[in-house]
Amino acid sequence: MNSYYTWVTVSLCLLIILTRSLPFLLAGFMTERFNRLGKQLPAYIMLLLVIYEIDLGTIFHPPYALPAVLALFIVLLVHLMLKNTLISIICGTVTFILLNLYILPGSV
Amino acid sequence: MNKEEFRYALNVTSPTIFAYTPMGFVFGLLFTDAGYQWHLAPLMSALVYAGAVQFVALSMMMNHSTLLAIISATMFVALRNSFYGLALIDRFKQAPVLKRWFMIFGLVDASYAILTIVPKRNDDVAFCFYVTLFPYISWVGGTFLGAFLADYIPDIRGMYFVLTSFFAILVIEYYLMYKKIDALIVPIPAALLAYWFVPQYYLILAIILCVFYLYIKLRVTHE
Numbered sequence: 613m614n615s616y617y618t619w620v621t622v623s624l625c626l627l628i629i630l631t632r633s634l635p636f637l638l639a640g641f642m643t644e645r646f647n648r649l650g651k652q653l654p655a656y657i658m659l660l661l662v663i664y665e666i667d668l669g670t671i672f673h674p675p676y677a678l679p680a681v682l683a684l685f686i687v688l689l690v691h692l693m694l695k696n697t698l699i700s701i702i703c704g705t706v707t708f709i710l711l712n713l714y715i716l717p718g719s720v
Numbered sequence: 721m722n723k724e725e726f727r728y729a730l731n732v733t734s735p736t737i738f739a740y741t742p743m744g745f746v747f748g749l750l751f752t753d754a755g756y757q758w759h760l761a762p763l764m765s766a767l768v769y770a771g772a773v774q775f776v777a778l779s780m781m782m783n784h785s786t787l788l789a790i791i792s793a794t795m796f797v798a799l800r801n802s803f804y805g806l807a808l809i810d811r812f813k814q815a816p817v818l819k820r821w822f823m824i825f826g827l828v829d830a831s832y833a834i835l836t837i838v839p840k841r842n843d844d845v846a847f848c849f850y851v852t853l854f855p856y857i858s859w860v861g862g863t864f865l866g867a868f869l870a871d872y873i874p875d876i877r878g879m880y881f882v883l884t885s886f887f888a889i890l891v892i893e894y895y896l897m898y899k900k901i902d903a904l905i906v907p908i909p910a911a912l913l914a915y916w917f918v919p920q921y922y923l924i925l926a927i928i929l930c931v932f933y934l935y936i937k938l939r940v941t942h943e
Contacts, residue, residue, distance in 0.1 A: 614757075663908070
């Protein structure tokens with residue numbers, strides 16, 4: 613077994629157990645502000661992850677991450693219309709793959 | 721085994737089962753396509769059982785990030801779960817130790833949503849246990865299928881965009897839920913600033929900048 617995989621998986625397992633059991637272990641420390649921070653933070657992180665996945669380095673050179681931006685636009689449209697995670701993912705990914713294959717190659 | 725609670729729990733978790741199985745499938749598929757042996761994907765799902773965290777870890781593992789970077793990035797994502805338990809401390813108290821720890825470990829978005837909406841049942845421990853168990857089985861089972869069938873599904877260039885779309889959908893969902901416009905704006909300059917300083921580790925620096933911003937904002941607005 614791959615040791616990188618083992619370390620990542622075991623650490624994440626412990627991390628999840630710790631984060632999920634925190635309120636059961638120390639209910640007194642969970643202040644309201646901390647609570648709100650934890651609730652709102654993922655929204656910021658998810659957008660950062662989108663940026664990270666597109667890879668900031670690619671937006672400064674042609675094709676300026678256009679396939680990704682266009683595909684994300686499709687995701688936004690489809691998701692606002694249907695609100696179905698799976699369908700939105702499929703539409704976005706298919707758009708991205710097709711754009712890379714036929715219209716703006718060389719950006720994958 | 722309590723048949724009535726089993727059936728009722730299956731009924732209320734069915735939308736979750738339809739959501740977690742295909743997402744698990746996608747995780748298994750991408751994880752195996754990233755070059756790991758197929759059985760490692762369901763093993764990770766069984767041990768970690770956290771959708772967004774696993775997808776974040778996968779995308780960082782594909783970029784060969786360091787263990788420390790992966791833990792710090794996922795910690796901020798997992799932090800959200802830390803508050804779920806607050807509403808359920810008393811309800812889980814009646815369960816025997818092993819069941820209770822499984823229910824705490826398996827307290828994901830879906831089980832939290834169901835348990836906070838459905839009031840206490842006659843055999844509440846059995847109900848809580850099944851509500852935790854069914855999404856768990858769907859996630860791990862979906863991952864198993866995706867990883868197992870990965871060899872039969874062609875590896876298409878650009879498939880990784882599934883991750884990007886998934887994160888983008890969460891951005892949309894969070895916006896619709898909280899209507900906080902700054903969550904759509906602040907991360908962009910944060911990422912650019914972080915990239916300008918340390919291009920290799922810009923994700924983690926950008927996360928820290930956002931935590932800092934949000935902390936100050938909550939302090940100032942007393943929201």
